Amino acid sequence: xxxxxxxxxxxxxxxxxxxxxxxxxxxxxxxxxxxxxxxxxxxxxxxxxxxxxxxxxxxxxxxxxxxxxxxxxxxxxxxxxxxxxxxxxxxxxxxxxxxxxxxxxxxxxxxxxxxxxxxxxxxxxxxxxxxxxxxxxxxxxxxxxxxxxxxxxxxxxxxxxxxxxxxxxxxxxxxxxxxxxxxxxxxxxxxxxxxxxxxxxxxxxxxxxxxxxxxxxxxxxxxxxxxxxxxxxxxxxxxxxxxxxxxxxxxxxxxxxxxxxxxxxxxxxxxxxxxxxxxxxxxxxxxxxxxxxxxxxxxxxxxxxxxxxxxxxxxxxxxxxxxxxxxxxxxxxxxxxxxxxxxxxxxxxxxxxxxxxxxxxxxxxxxxxxxxxxxxxxxxxxxxx
Numbered sequence: 001x002x003x004x005x006x007x008x009x010x011x012x013x014x015x016x017x018x019x020x021x022x023x024x025x026x027x028x029x030x031x032x033x034x035x036x037x038x039x040x041x042x043x044x045x046x047x048x049x050x051x052x053x054x055x056x057x058x059x060x061x062x063x064x065x066x067x068x069x070x071x072x073x074x075x076x077x078x079x080x081x082x083x084x085x086x087x088x089x090x091x092x093x094x095x096x097x098x099x100x101x102x103x104x105x106x107x108x109x110x111x112x113x114x115x116x117x118x119x120x121x122x123x124x125x126x127x128x129x130x131x132x133x134x135x136x137x138x139x140x141x142x143x144x145x146x147x148x149x150x151x152x153x154x155x156x157x158x159x160x161x162x163x164x165x166x167x168x169x170x171x172x173x174x175x176x177x178x179x180x181x182x183x184x185x186x187x188x189x190x191x192x193x194x195x196x197x198x199x200x201x202x203x204x205x206x207x208x209x210x211x212x213x214x215x216x217x218x219x220x221x222x223x224x225x226x227x228x229x230x231x232x233x234x235x236x237x238x239x240x241x242x243x244x245x246x247x248x249x250x251x252x253x254x255x256x257x258x259x260x261x262x263x264x265x266x267x268x269x270x271x272x273x274x275x276x277x278x279x280x281x282x283x284x285x286x287x288x289x290x291x292x293x294x295x296x297x298x299x300x301x302x303x304x305x306x307x308x309x310x311x312x313x314x315x316x317x318x319x320x321x322x323x324x325x326x327x328x329x330x331x332x333x334x335x336x337x338x339x340x341x342x343x344x345x346x347x348x349x350x351x352x353x354x355x356x357x358x359x360x361x362x363x364x365x366x367x368x369x370x371x372x373x374x375x376x377x378x379x380x381x382x383x384x385x
Contacts, residue, residue, distance in 0.1 A: 007088040009048045019095050025123065026101045027076060030114050034065055035072040039079070043092055071326070075287045076107070077199070080206075093199070099127040100196055106285060173257075174205025179212050188219050192230045200232055204239050207280065208259055214242070240276045254291045254328045258283070261294040262308075265301060278310050286317040291328035296320065299335055 020040075028036045041058045056063055073079035082089040095101070102108045102124055112120045176198060180188075205215055222235035244263040250256070253264060258279045263271055282293045300313055325331050 005052050005088060006086065007050065007052065007090055009042050009045060009050075010089060010091040011043055011048075015043060015094070018097070022095050022098050022101065026098060026107075026111060027078070027095060029119075030107070030111055031072040031076060032069070034059075034061055034069040035076075035078075037061070038066060038069040039073055039092065042079075042090060093202075094195060096199075097195060098123065102127065173209050174202065174211070174215070176202035176205060179205070179215055182212060183216065183219075187216055188223070189228075191228075192223065197230060197232060201235075203280075203284075204236065207257055207283070208239050208242065208244070209257060210239060210242075218242075237273070240271075240273055244271060254294045256294065258290055258293045258297065262297055265298065274310070275308050278308065278313060282313070282317050286314075286321045288317060288321065289326055289328075292320065292325055292331045295328055295331035295335070 023036050023039065037059050038055070038061070041055060045055075045058070047054065052063060052066065055061075055066060059066065061069070070079065070081070074081060078093050078095060080091040080093065082091070096104065096107070102111065102120065108120075179201070180193065180198070201215065201219070204210065210218065218235055218238045221238060222231045223229070224231065244259050246256070246260050246264055253261060256264060259271060259276060262275060262279070279293060279297075282288050282296070283290065288296070296313065296316060297308070300308055300316065304312055320331065320334070323334070325334060
């Protein structure tokens with residue numbers, strides 16, 4: 001990242017005072033003040049197309065510090081970064097609510113680990129004091145009267161379809177804000193649009209390259225209109241089981257999304273839920289970049305007899321995460337070093353020759369000669385203990 005790099009800011013929905021309080025209350029202690037400063041500077045920037053040098057002036061932070069702050073925002077899913085034609089698109093994501101953060105499977109545990117149980121319990125107590133709608137409450141809001149469209153005609157439908165349906169150019173894949181704007185309450189009721197569900201729809205749409213029309217169908221199937229419930233697990237299964245479409249392979253296959261990359265590696269074999277869940281875990285829990293996940297997938301398939309073993313993949317992912325491997329190039333360089341060490345180890349082992357007393361060998365019986373040969377073979381293979 002350099003000060004002259006061009007970037008475009010795609011801002012989140014309006015931040016209210018509660019969200020800003022959450023940034024300072026729970027996000028800042030587990031990230032740092034620089035990360036929160038960068039987030040708010042991007043959000044309140046009057047320019048949407050600028051250079052990193054402008055952000056350094058606004059925050060007073062050096063470029064290396066900004067890079068670290070940006071990584072933290074990405075890891076806590078407050079920022080998504082896309083690249084196209086030497087332009088970076090920074091998409092700001094709304095922070096989780098206080099309760100959603102503290103009860104998050106990963107963030108909540110990390111907060112306890114960093115800030116301690118007393119701080120966690122104190123903030124959790126604030127959540128209970130907030131006004132909430134009881135889970136067993138029945139919504140009685142008036143619904144839109146569909147009868148108002150009885151006079152709708154084919155001519156009016158043609159007029160409506162002249163509205164542009166393209167996604168915002170700032171997001172190369174699925175744009176959740178555009179999707180929500182174009183989705184009526186009849187398809188996706190406002191009461192069901194919780195921050196957690198919207199965030200999950202955004203994650204799935206981008207990971208599996210779902211377009212708006214497809215997402216309409218998936219969300220519609222996940223909603224039970226009789227019970228007024230939204231089955232997120234069913235939505236995930238529907239999207240995972242939809243065919244992966246690869247429209248030509250780019251010059252850099254590592255730029256594919258991880259599901260596309262795995263499908264490209266096994267073109268005639270459908271992807272299974274276990275592999276896709278594992279990929280999602282690498283991205284969400286281990287915080288690996290998509291291109292790094294692709295390198296990892298390739299490495300495991302080549303070294304583990306085409307078997308994507310979860311425990312083996314997780315072990316490598318944990319090691320790469322600890323080593324701070326953030327890019328495809330870093331991952332490939334790390335693998336190259338591993339290969340070089342393996343070659344050196346094999347070369348060293350093969351250069352060790354046993355010292356044999358040939359006179360004593362000549363006095364051995366046939367059975368003893370056979371046993372000795374077997375021992376020497378085992379030793380050369382590194383199998384003798």
